[in-house]
Amino acid sequence: MDSKEFIANVRRSLGREEGSQVTPSEATHMSLSSQQVESWAQAITRGIEAHADEYMGQLEKTAVEAGWRVARCATAAQAASHIRNIVRDVEATSVLHSAHPALEALHLGETLIGTGANLEAMVLNDTSDREVQRDALRQKAINADIGITGVDYAIAETGTAVLLARKGVSRVVSLLPPVHIAVVEKGQVLPSLDELFTLRRKEFLHNNLGSYMNLISGPSRSADIEYQLVTGVHGPGEVHMVLIG
Amino acid sequence: MQPRIKQFPQLAAAALKDEQIQNNLLGLYNGFHQARIAASEATPNWDELSDRGRAIKAHTIDNLDYYLEMVERTVTAAGGKVFFAKDSDEATQYVIEVAKARGVKLAIKGKSMVSEEMGLNHRLEEAGIEPVETDLGEYIIQLADETPFHIIAPAIHKSKEQVSDLFQEKLGTPPMTEISDLAAEARRQLRKKFIEADMGITGANFVVAETGTVALVTNEGNGRMSTSMPKLHIAITGMEKVLPSIEDLGIMLRLLIRSATGQRISSYVTTVTGPRKSDDEDGPEEFHLVLVDNGRSKLLADPALRESLYCIRCGACLNACPVYRKVGGHAYGWVYPGPIGAIVSPMLTGLSDGKDLPYASSLCGACKEACPVKINIPRMLLYMRHQLAEGDNYPEHKTAPLGEAITFKLWRLSLSNSLSLKIFSGLARLLQKPFAKDGRINKLPPPLSAWTNLRTFPALASRPFRKRWKS
Missing domain, CATH: 3.40.50.10420 (NagB/RpiA/CoA transferase-like)
Structure with a gap:
């Protein structure tokens, strides 16, 4: 149906006139001006630094409750050796990772030497046709045993890893392999969902929202048969959250 | 999906007799319903x-x-x-x-x-x-x-x-x-x-x-x-x-x-x-x-039903509903079952066919209490019953048969003053005689048998309360 006609019908059903004003409502965040969003976002950024330890402590607890296997590591070196142990335990032969700054400090290439696992970055380069590369990377993700990602944020309220669309971050590294490892650094943890969405609105106002966002809170699961919980239905059944700091 | 909302009475009766469905419905209550209460309290x-x-x-x-x-x-x-x-x-x-x-x-x-x-x-x-x-x-x-x-x-x-x-x-x-x-x-x-x-x-x-x-x-x-x-x-x-x-x-x-x-x-x-x-x-x-x-847009256009569009499809009212928990989802005959379905399904697919659905509720209010956006479902069910019986907003769907209309007119008359209450209750006491036994009525002839097929109800006392109070 023509959109104008459709919307006109909705308007008629509501008994509203064409061009009638929207009654403002305090209930929705839409009422906040961009200056307000901007100053909130600044306050949030200051808050996550000031309360970094507190939020990390909360996340450690809620992430376990959400079904993550959580390891709190003091240093990047400890985190790297923990990841090496996971790769050995899983007997992985193929490990994929995406491009996150937090992963660089782990020197995954050196870390995994001697584990028998082949490590590859799921990142497009500029040297050849992107579509050809995309097909090849997709096939690698289908066959990979483990996917390692950083996060853009984590959420203390819900035990959530937040992954945003950005260059070098594939949608499927955290989805197709049966094991996912998410690396979280101190200072990335937001207290609740509300702060995340305020920051997202700020990015939107800066024209920087990106094409997707994934909130991941524990393993893929289902209780669709007799309410019995099973994990690893379509996504990973085993998920590790590695906290650094 | 082809609606089968017209068949609610038959489908519900079949579900009530199905032991496995009854078992699984119990699980819904113990699972989702209790989990929701714990989560909202936390x-x-x-x-x-x-x-x-x-x-x-x-x-x-x-x-x-x-x-x-x-x-x-x-x-x-x-x-x-x-x-x-x-x-x-x-x-x-x-x-x-x-x-x-x-x-x-x-x-x-x-x-x-x-x-x-x-x-x-x-x-x-x-x-x-x-x-x-x-x-x-x-x-x-x-x-x-x-x-x-x-x-x-x-x-x-x-x-x-x-x-x-x-x-x-x-x-x-x-x-x-x-x-x-x-x-x-x-x-x-x-x-x-x-x-x-x-x-x-x-x-x-x-x-x-x-x-x-x-x-x-x-x-x-x-x-x-x-x-x-x-x-x-x-x-x-x-x-x-x-x-x-x-x-x-x-x-x-x-x-x-x-x-x-x-x-x-x-x-x-x-x-x-x-x-x-x-x-x-x-x-x-x-x-x-x-x-x-x-x-x-039909739900939008009726201010009395508009809030049914606030629904975020969480299913909490299904799990809380004593009727859904007995008859299950298939009885409602379309995509949306339970209390919210009893409003939405007839309104989206045909009110006359779905006339039984607004009645598939004890109006106990459990759905309203469970709803995370506080939709007043019982109010809307009552409104739909009213419209089906004698309202003017959906005249083409009015379904109340003449017999029912007369019965309720008489009911209203009987309760309107003390004299008519005396006359009607005296009449009822007379009529119940062949059916009452030890103060209960166990079986009534059709069409009243619909009431007594699955339950009994108390007979009118031989001496009305007002008389006993006086003495």
């Missing part, structure tokens, strides 16, 4: 959150034309396409056209109740496109060619033995006794489909007007798969799912998920804004959003 300021959620929905629905225009603008700006469908047929035709233009042979589906409204799977098959449901529950009922039993847990009426039998018959797998094995088999089967599929079809739990974003809530990852693997993604949802701002999602996600399963958050919440950008590693090349009216 959430600080749940009540405040609920009021806020309701206010957001009320504001958006009252100004829906404005926000729909905004959705069209923002989704388009993000590189997607929006199609407004006035009914199921238009929505189905659009999906098929888009699919054919890209030569789609295999479509994978995330969970979408609106696509159930449309009966989309059968229509895709007729068009030569293979649709595969990927939510485990939906996959099971697709194999069984059934309809969802519950909006959150579509196959919850089936035992693991029945699922094993079904897999043997349809997939040729060996018998399995463990639920984890059944789930693993579904993973194997569906993984192949995800890889091959040319198109992903999903619903949308929320559509954010300001940003042109669609939010999907899943636990299995079918929503992520359907929006990551194929080159084409179509999201189909009801036009009432719109929210103004992305910042409103925090409140609405908490209300939805905690009321649906009692989890703090589901395993996955995915937001999608348009197709992939050129720098993205992967993702669909094309994104379409189909917003469906299919009778919803």
Whole structure:
């Protein structure tokens, strides 16, 4: 149906006139001006630094409750050796990772030497046709045993890893392999969902929202048969959250 | 989906006699219902959150034309396409056209109740496109060619033995006794489909007007798969799912998920804004959003029923309802069962056919109490009963038979003053004599037998209270 006609019908059903004003409502965040969003976002950024330890402590607890296997590591070196142990335990032969700054400090290439696992970055380069590369990377993700990602944020309220669309971050590294490892650094943890969405609105106002966002809170699961919980239905059944700091 | 709401009395009676359905319904109560109560109690300021959620929905629905225009603008700006469908047929035709233009042979589906409204799977098959449901529950009922039993847990009426039998018959797998094995088999089967599929079809739990974003809530990852693997993604949802701002999602996600399963958050919440950008590693090349009216504007137009569009489809009112918990989801005869379904199904598919549904409630208020956006369901059910009996808003659907109208006129007369009460109760005392035994009435002749088939009720006392009080 023509959109104008459709919307006109909705308007008629509501008994509203064409061009009638929207009654403002305090209930929705839409009422906040961009200056307000901007100053909130600044306050949030200051808050996550000031309360970094507190939020990390909360996340450690809620992430376990959400079904993550959580390891709190003091240093990047400890985190790297923990990841090496996971790769050995899983007997992985193929490990994929995406491009996150937090992963660089782990020197995954050196870390995994001697584990028998082949490590590859799921990142497009500029040297050849992107579509050809995309097909090849997709096939690698289908066959990979483990996917390692950083996060853009984590959420203390819900035990959530937040992954945003950005260059070098594939949608499927955290989805197709049966094991996912998410690396979280101190200072990335937001207290609740509300702060995340305020920051997202700020990015939107800066024209920087990106094409997707994934909130991941524990393993893929289902209780669709007799309410019995099973994990690893379509996504990973085993998920590790590695906290650094 | 062809509505069978007319058959509610027969379908309900059959479910009451089905021992397995009764068992599984008990599980719904002990599982989802108790989990919801625990989750809402553990959430600080749940009540405040609920009021806020309701206010957001009320504001958006009252100004829906404005926000729909905004959705069209923002989704388009993000590189997607929006199609407004006035009914199921238009929505189905659009999906098929888009699919054919890209030569789609295999479509994978995330969970979408609106696509159930449309009966989309059968229509895709007729068009030569293979649709595969990927939510485990939906996959099971697709194999069984059934309809969802519950909006959150579509196959919850089936035992693991029945699922094993079904897999043997349809997939040729060996018998399995463990639920984890059944789930693993579904993973194997569906993984192949995800890889091959040319198109992903999903619903949308929320559509954010300001940003042109669609939010999907899943636990299995079918929503992520359907929006990551194929080159084409179509999201189909009801036009009432719109929210103004992305910042409103925090409140609405908490209300939805905690009321649906009692989890703090589901395993996955995915937001999608348009197709992939050129720098993205992967993702669909094309994104379409189909917003469906299919009778919803009738609910908008009636101020007494408008709040039924605040519903976020969490299923809490189903689990709380003493009627749903006995008759189950199939008795309601269409996509939306339970208390909210008793309003929505007749209004979307035909009030005269669904005249029994507003009566499938004891008006106990459990649904209203469970609703995370405080929808006053009992009030609307009562309103629909009134309209069906003697209201003027839906004259073509008035169904009260003459006998009933006369009975209630006499009832009103009998209670209108003390003299008429005396006369009528004296008359009733006389008439009940052949049926009363030890102060109970166990059996009445038709048509009154409908009351006494399944229960007895107390006979009128031989001396009225007023007389006893005097002496």
